[in-house]
């Protein structure tokens with residue numbers, strides 16, 4: 492016969508749980524995933540839009556919903572979804588981070604039995620349509636185009652015991668490629684190596700990065716997100732004519748993170764992942780009759796190989812605020 496014990500409820504003090512003493516719930520929570528919400532501001536003829544996908548998660552003080560089937564503390568996931576629409580209607584959608592902070596504050600203030608809130612938000616990359624070039628470009632009043640250069644997201648979490656939320660912002664799917672100014676040489680040369688030194692290769696990666704803020708007061712989250720993206724692109728590409736030399740993915744990744752910490756004082760830590768999307772040389776020497784030995788100097792064909800890919804990552808912290816939550 493299984494041994495059982497009474498477990499006191501942390502929040503209510505009620506000692507009415509009946510669970511096998513060899514088990515305990517160590518992690519739990521519930522919420523609504525992918526709540527799609529669009530906010531439109533109509534400023535006369537000029538309209539502006541924001542579209543988010545929001546995920547909410549609550550951790551309640553008690554586990555009586557799990558242990559006893561007692562639903563009396565549950566703020567239904569359907570109500571959590573409604574809250575997203577009602578707060579969007581009341582406050583509008585500005586940055587994902589600000590909306591995440593607003594939701595955390597709402598759930599903790601409204602429900603005293605909610606111990607922790609986690610909000611995940613992805614922003615849809617709508618840009619206003621523009622016609623013409625440079626100073627003659629006319630921006631459209633109410634038409635937008637999807638420009639998924641990178642996906643923007645944030646994770647905002649707050650425990651009841653914390654006075655401010657933890658805000659982590661991020662980007663994914665930032666796919667970049669350059670056709671020169673990248674090399675990989677002088678790596679371990681032993682009986683396992685087949686790769687020759689590459690003095691001039693294609694460098695392509697799909698950047699994923701997340702960074703944590705040391706403060707959330709008066710932070711311009713839109714500016715910071717665009718600045719991080721710019722730092723990554725700038726470090727990867729260099730100036731427009733000559734570019735910048737990369738001796739390895741590792742070095743480029745580190746330099747991009749360093750540039751972010753140098754430019755954005757509110758960022759305490761940044762994490763980055765760069766898969767190495769290989770573009771291999773195709774062995775045309777196997778087709779001597781077709782290629783006729785003529786060396787094509789200006790045109791070359793490469794073999795794109797997505798899988799397997801190298802995977803390079805690192806987290807760079809300010810020494811003054813080492814606190815890894817990424």
Ligand SMILES: O=c1[nH]c(=O)c2[nH]c(=O)[nH]c2[nH]1
Pocket residue numbers: 675686738739740741767801
């Ligand atoms: O920049 C690189 N770093 C590596 O660690 C590595 N390994 C590899 O096969 N190619 C590359 N390229």
